Amino acid sequence: MDERSALRRLAAALPAAGDDAAIVDGVVVTTDMLHETTDFPAGTTRYTAGWRAIGASLSDVAAMGAEATAAVAAYAAPSLVETELDDFLAGAKAVCTAVGAEYVGGDLDTGTEFTVASTALGETDEPVRRSGAKPGDVVCVTGRLGRTAAGLRAFEAGDVERGNDLFRFPPRVAAGRALAPHATAMMDSSDGLARSLHQLAAASEVGFDVVWSDVPVHSAVDDYATDATDRRELATAVGEDFELVCTLPPAAVAAAREAVPVSLSVVGDVTANGVRMDGEPLADEGYTHE
Amino acid sequence: MDERSALRRLAAALPAAGDDAAIVDGVVVTTDMLHETTDFPAGTTRYTAGWRAIGASLSDVAAMGAEATAAVAAYAAPSLVETELDDFLAGAKAVCTAVGAEYVGGDLDTGTEFTVASTALGETDEPVRRSGAKPGDVVCVTGRLGRTAAGLRAFEAGDVERGNDLFRFPPRVAAGRALAPHATAMMDSSDGLARSLHQLAAASEVGFDVVWSDVPVHSAVDDYATDATDRRELATAVGEDFELVCTLPPAAVAAAREAVPVSLSVVGDVTANGVRMDGEPLADEGYTHE
Structure with a gap:
């Protein structure tokens, strides 16, 4: 198991x-x-x-x-x-x-x-669950993804100081509080964006269409990615970034952006079913301890 | 360390x-x-x-x-x-x-x-700390001591069923709630009676005079103790029994006994300093992971 x-x-x-x-x-x-x-x-x-x-x-x-x-x-x-x-x-x-x-x-x-x-x-008196996303909502992420993946590469490369720096991520507590009045569903990206989307999809019984070029990639990823495929893997499948992934009604995005103390990127739409990136099925893969 | x-x-x-x-x-x-x-x-x-x-x-x-x-x-x-x-x-x-x-x-x-x-x-609105014991109080324990020590011996002897049974101790939550209005200091006996007394003594800046014959010994201890010295070790120094050790003003003992759903034994008195059993210094020994 x-x-x-x-x-x-x-x-x-x-x-x-x-x-x-x-x-x-x-x-x-x-x-x-x-x-x-x-x-x-x-x-x-x-x-x-x-x-x-x-x-x-x-x-x-x-x-x-x-x-x-x-x-x-x-x-x-x-x-x-x-x-x-x-x-x-x-x-x-x-x-x-x-x-x-x-x-x-x-x-x-x-x-x-x-x-x-x-x-x-x-x-909290009003927790945000994973189960409230609705078709027509948009899906957003805080900050930039791939920080931990880049940190792992830094440790592998022997750049211990940078690895440690990248591993000390800021927990998004203030962002979560600011998103709570607006978000219909939320979780953290600890298993990577791809798996987080699959988990939100399962809990909310919805799907996602995500646009890869809209995914905010951490600048350190570019220092370690070997090619474009690797870059995408580092940003979407390694995980342990501890950013927030949430869904919002489109009308709430401006107010949420105003309230959240970090960047908030719209990366796609909530759909009826299926998890896709750029129209292709996005594999449910990420960080799994075996 | x-x-x-x-x-x-x-x-x-x-x-x-x-x-x-x-x-x-x-x-x-x-x-x-x-x-x-x-x-x-x-x-x-x-x-x-x-x-x-x-x-x-x-x-x-x-x-x-x-x-x-x-x-x-x-x-x-x-x-x-x-x-x-x-x-x-x-x-x-x-x-x-x-x-x-x-x-x-x-x-x-x-x-x-x-x-x-x-x-x-x-x-809880009124937690009982380790630091409130006063000279003149009595010191009490819930239940009977040595259950885990006997359980360890049972496992050693290959009596696995009995070992498991003895290892599933009842946490004294109801007793703790009932003692709270009366107790001046309290802790659990997870490090053994001897060490618990030393810890209460240090936190409250008091001492204890305990009477060995008043210490309630778990019946299973008698099935495994090799002699009287061993019996006393099993009951006072092995610990991990998770009984409560508390101090009470003498006038509160009757009411506490009435309220507590398990046996409550007075095992000695709170003194100005020193931890003694039957008049002899009681070593600060118990269960320590090295």
Whole structure:
């Protein structure tokens, strides 16, 4: 069973699951586990790991259109090294500060592999789900895509400083709050644009027609892409960018753009069915842990 | 740096840490990570693992005197096996149901070792901290101690069914709620009675005089203890029992006993300083992951 099948099983077993985060009495809660071998390339600093692990959970809070209030983490490593722990905590606190949340501690343990489980909390009375997109809406993304894909290439190329810089993404909490009154559906792009569109399509029972030339590509992608095909892959299929993908009624785009503190790009239209890019079926491919 | 030094460092860096759980705007949050090699002896079922991992976090909510509202878990294993995942979810949901909380999903991942990171949420307007014990109070424990120590011996002896049964402890959420109006300080006994007393002593700046013959010992301990010294070790130093250790003004004991749905044993007195059992210094020893 791969992770996607397992997640479907989990979602089926738990009515509250299947969105970016669960909501209990207005409290948003989401948890993620990251591992050194799959999530932190060689050269990732503990500061970056703390930022990125907590940031991934804060991104799920953002995707619900919620305010982020707090985060905790459980940290395990083969040995607990004081400087590493201090760096991790500094990164965890910095990303919380960046979105107005409070880092309130966690658990420490030894384990065979460096592993971080992060949990973020948020608050909202009107969460934005994945299931509200309607044909006639447009689909938008915040920021630019491919940042993590470029970061992975930077680490591969031995450019550790740039890799770390690209890996410390800004969670889009303020953008999610600003989009919440307008968006009909929203999620984060943690599995890549292509897979996010398929997930929104399934949850909302709609389709998408996306225009590749309208997809905003992160400038770092151009430094590492080997050709046009590779560039498109990096921007749409690698994922872990933690930008927001949302649908809006066309009439709401101007007001949403005004309210959102980052760029908001219209990349296509919501249709009755099928997920297409430039008229061709867009494969449901992205980042899957096997 | 062992786990205790690391936790002290974490507590010093984070004002909100250092208790059983953090509190943000009345929401109690706590997270724990458990690993196969250190926390789940061979023979532990995934049902038991789900119960125990979530139960450990619910116990931290109980130790704050809070209502338990929800729990999530991140689950990692070398391969995601459908029956194992189903069993884990069933155990996680059962322990939530047992304390009136809702299991609301989580994250799945592959990793080199079976690992569970659990997070529990609760609500309280008046949390019970570790820092309120006063000389003249008495110190009490819920239930009986040594259940996990006996469970470990059961697994060692190959009595897997009994080991699993002993490992599925009942989190003391209802007891914690009932004790909250009376207790001056409270924590759970996850590190063993001896270490819990030292932690309460440090947080409250007090001491304890405990009477060994008043310590309630779990009946299973007698099935596995090799002699009287071993019996005392199993009951006081192994820990992971997740009972509550609290201090009460003597005048409140009768009302607390009336309100608490499990047994409540007075095991000693709060003093000005020093942690003693039967007049002898009680070593600050217990369960420490190295």
